[in-house]
Amino acid sequence: MIDFEEELKKFKPSLEIGEAEDAVNADDEQDMVDLMIELMQQRKNL
Amino acid sequence: MNCYRCNAVLDLKKETCTKCGTDVRFFKKIVYASNRYYNEGLVKAQARDLSGARDALKISLNLYKRNTDARNLLGLVYYAMGESAEGLRQWTLSKNLTKGQNIAERFINTMHRNMRDMDSEAHGIRKYNQALGYARNNAKDLAAIQLKKVVSVHSNMTKAYELLALLYMDDEKYEQARKVLNRCLEVDRGNVSALHYLNELDAMEGHAGIRSAGVVGDEEREKLIIPVRFRDYGTYLANALYIFLGLFLGLAIAWFVVVPGRVEKELGSIAERERSYESVISSLQEEIAKRDLEKENAERESHAAEETQPTVQEEEPEEPKQRVPVIEKLTNWDQNHAAVTKAITALYEPEGADYVTFTETFFSISGEDLGKGDAGHYRDLCMAVTDAGVFTDLYMHAQDALIRGDYRQAAGLFDAASLIRPEDGMLRYNAAVAYEGAEDYENAANRFWQICVLFPEMEQAEDAKNHYLYLTQETEVPPLPEGEDPASYRQPVTFEMLTAGLPAPEDAAEDPSENPEISPEEMPVPEYPAVQPESPEGAVQPENAPAV
Numbered sequence: 080m081i082d083f084e085e086e087l088k089k090f091k092p093s094l095e096i097g098e099a100e101d102a103v104n105a106d107d108e109q110d111m112v113d114l115m116i117e118l119m120q121q122r123k124n125l
Numbered sequence: 126m127n128c129y130r131c132n133a134v135l136d137l138k139k140e141t142c143t144k145c146g147t148d149v150r151f152f153k154k155i156v157y158a159s160n161r162y163y164n165e166g167l168v169k170a171q172a173r174d175l176s177g178a179r180d181a182l183k184i185s186l187n188l189y190k191r192n193t194d195a196r197n198l199l200g201l202v203y204y205a206m207g208e209s210a211e212g213l214r215q216w217t218l219s220k221n222l223t224k225g226q227n228i229a230e231r232f233i234n235t236m237h238r239n240m241r242d243m244d245s246e247a248h249g250i251r252k253y254n255q256a257l258g259y260a261r262n263n264a265k266d267l268a269a270i271q272l273k274k275v276v277s278v279h280s281n282m283t284k285a286y287e288l289l290a291l292l293y294m295d296d297e298k299y300e301q302a303r304k305v306l307n308r309c310l311e312v313d314r315g316n317v318s319a320l321h322y323l324n325e326l327d328a329m330e331g332h333a334g335i336r337s338a339g340v341v342g343d344e345e346r347e348k349l350i351i352p353v354r355f356r357d358y359g360t361y362l363a364n365a366l367y368i369f370l371g372l373f374l375g376l377a378i379a380w381f382v383v384v385p386g387r388v389e390k391e392l393g394s395i396a397e398r399e400r401s402y403e404s405v406i407s408s409l410q411e412e413i414a415k416r417d418l419e420k421e422n423a424e425r426e427s428h429a430a431e432e433t434q435p436t437v438q439e440e441e442p443e444e445p446k447q448r449v450p451v452i453e454k455l456t457n458w459d460q461n462h463a464a465v466t467k468a469i470t471a472l473y474e475p476e477g478a479d480y481v482t483f484t485e486t487f488f489s490i491s492g493e494d495l496g497k498g499d500a501g502h503y504r505d506l507c508m509a510v511t512d513a514g515v516f517t518d519l520y521m522h523a524q525d526a527l528i529r530g531d532y533r534q535a536a537g538l539f540d541a542a543s544l545i546r547p548e549d550g551m552l553r554y555n556a557a558v559a560y561e562g563a564e565d566y567e568n569a570a571n572r573f574w575q576i577c578v579l580f581p582e583m584e585q586a587e588d589a590k591n592h593y594l595y596l597t598q599e600t601e602v603p604p605l606p607e608g609e610d611p612a613s614y615r616q617p618v619t620f621e622m623l624t625a626g627l628p629a630p631e632d633a634a635e636d637p638s639e640n641p642e643i644s645p646e647e648m649p650v651p652e653y654p655a656v657q658p659e660s661p662e663g664a665v666q667p668e669n670a671p672a673v
Contacts, residue, residue, distance in 0.1 A: 081325050083295040087261065089318075090288055092254045094210040096247040099217065108218075110190040111155045112129055 126156055159189035166195065170202055174315030175283070178202045193223040200232065206313060207282030209236070209246040245528050249279040257288065265292055274521075276305070278529060283309050287318045299326055464490045465499045468506055480519045484510075484541040492627040500627055507623040516545055527555065532562035548617045550580035554589065561592070570596040577602045579611050 126135045129152055133144035140150045162185035170178035182199040185192055200215035213236060219229035236243055252275045259268035272289040275282060286309035293302035303326055309319040464486050471482035487506055495503055509515050523538035539556035546552060557572030573596070576589035583589075590602055605611060616622075 081291070081294055081322065083291065086291050090257055090260075090284070092257055093208055093250045093284060094214065095250055095254070096210045096213060096243060099210040099213040108186075108190050110186065111159075111188045112152060112190070115151050115155065116129065 126153065128152075156189050156192075159185045159192045159195065161185075162188065163192060163195040163198070166198060166202075169315065170198060170205075172314065173312075175202050175206050175313040176317055177315040179206070191222050193219055193227060193229075196222070197227075197229050197232070200229065204232075205281060207249070207279050207284065209243070210250060241528070245278065248524070248528060249275050249282060249285075253282065253285050253288075256285070260288065260292065265295065268292060269296075274525065276308070278525065280308070281312050283313045283316055283319075286312075287316070287322070290319070290322050294322065294326070299330065302326060461490050461494050462496065462499050465495070465502050465506070469502060472506070472509060477522075478515075478518070480522065480541045481537040484544045488544055492624065495627065503627065504624060507620050510545055510623065511618065511620045516542065519545070523555070527559055527562075530562075532559045533565075535559040536563055536565070536568065545618060548615045550576055550583045551585075553580075554583070554585050557589065557592070561596075566596050574602060575614075578605045579614050 126137065127133065128135055128142040128145060128147060128149060130147045131142060131145040133142055135149055135153070136143055137153070141147060142149055162181045166178045166181035166185060169175075169181060179199065179202050182195050182202065185195040186199065190196075196215050196219040200212040200219065202212075203209075203215060204212035213233065216229035216232045220227055220233065223229075252271055256268045256271035256275065259265070259271060269289060269292045272285050272292070275285045276289060279285065286305050290302045290305040290309070293299070293305060302322065306319045306323050306326075309316055310323075313319070468483050468486040468490070471479040471486060487510060490503060490506075492500075492503060519538060519542050523535050523542060526532075526535035526538060536556050536559035539552050539559055543549065543552040543556060553572050553575050557569050557576065560566070560569035560572060570593055573589040573593040576583060576586055577593060580586060593602055594600070
């Protein structure tokens with residue numbers, strides 16, 4: 080049985096077009112390569 | 126593939142960078158994994174499983190954020206799902222990460238070039254967010270209305286379908302929910318929420334489904350076997366007979382009980398009117414008899430003095446004047462009653478309010494000439510006209526029409542809105558733009574002229590002037606006709622103003638013939654400048670009408 084309130088919580092507001100291009104900074108996102116570089120750096124320092 | 130440290134092109138067969146010597150084994154593995162998820166996303170996108178494609182591409186980018194192809198494709202998938210802003214965000218990120226030849230730049234430029242589509246997308250997203258807010262505040266009906274508008278214009282917005290289906294299911298409108306979910310799945314075949322809700326619907330209707338679908342186990346199959354029996358024609362006849370009997374009884378009750386009551390009521394009102402007319406006629410006949418007597422007396426006296434005859438003759442023309450107020454009042458009553466009925470019908474249309482007819486009809490009603498019943502209805506209509514929610518709905522209809530290119534309808538709706546809010550010049554400006562879009566240059570010129578003479582302080586006044594001069598090929602904008610006050614055309618419409626001349630319900634006259642001697646001079650003048658449009662185009666005109 081579907082619980083309306085619980086399902087409703089899963090819905091998030093959509094990003095508006097005006098906000099889409101504001102200060103988009105790709106470097107803020109961390110991917111696996113960034114993690115790998117960090118790990119290798121730590122190993123080196125050790 | 127480029128080295129993550131020095132950005133040199135890597136030799137795929139070697140484990141280190143040929144330029145800086147960095148160990149790139151793990152780096153290459155991560156990039157290959159990212160590419161695998163990209164390929165998976167591509168296949169799913171081609172199969173219209175947009176949700177699946179989105180998830181695969183997000184994993185691809187979590188592994189390697191500089192995977193330009195994956196990011197561009199993700200933007201495209203978001204765009205296809207009706208989330209233009211997210212799509213634009215991904216393309217902007219892609220452009221920042223990969224300078225130079227990048228297809229994302231083309232997508233962004235295409236979006237910016239089609240400003241109308243972009244505005245429409247932005248509008249749809251705003252409405253969706255509004256609907257979500259309504260749903261969270263328990264205004265589910267408003268949310269559903271808003272979402273229906275969104276999906277009618279943005280048929281690829283999967284989130285809107287999901288939320289609308291949820292609202293329908295909460296309201297137990299399962300068939301409608303199913304239709305909406307199926308439309309969602311046409312856009313995005315793998316939409317998880319839609320599939321989940323459909324499964325729930327199937328589960329809820331499970332018993333009925335088993336009975337009708339025939340996909341059952343052995344036990345249920347036995348229950349489904351309909352026992353064979355002969356058709357009982359007698360039962361059919363009996364049923365038919367009962368139905369006809371029921372119809373006959375219903376008609377009989379209507380004929381003998383309901384109709385006489387109505388007929389009697391009608392006859393009563395006709396008789397009352399006859400009596401009122403008779404009293405008017407008899408009073409007029411008395412008046413005529415009185416004047417005949419006076420005439421005779423005057424004639425007798427005037428054998429010697431011929432000057433008295435003109436006095437009698439001068440008095441005669443006064444008779445018709447006394448009839449006019451009564452006849453005019455009766456005519457006004459009938460007209461206003463018809464207008465009130467028409468306005469109510471237009472406002473409460475089942476398919477959606479016909480605001481153009483409603484506003485035209487409403488502003489043609491004269492509040493002083495209304496019977497008791499109609500005065501009450503008119504009061505309700507005044508509340509509707511001054512209600513912010515009604516205006517907002519009308520305005521949104523007008524905006525929608527303008528955005529989808531239905532300029533004729535948009536123009537009518539903006540005209541209707543400007544009747545309700547005459548102080549808002551932007552409504553007339555929007556009407557002008559819409560008329561121009563519909564190639565109705567005469568009305569467009571008229572609205573632009575209204576902006577020039579009534580709203581000279583507006584930011585768009587200069588633009589309106591240029592448009593007017595261009596459309597009419599005149600050299601200057603004609604002023605308002607002499608004696609006309611611009612402020613009177615900008616006066617806000619309030620409930621108090623609309624009901625100012627309205628008699629209080631307990632004071633409303635039942636019948637104008639009770640006071641047949643009301644002269645036109647004694648009738649109160651309405652405060653509201655009743656510049657009522659005879660046509661939807663508006664009544665304000667320059668002295669020299671623009672000829673386009």
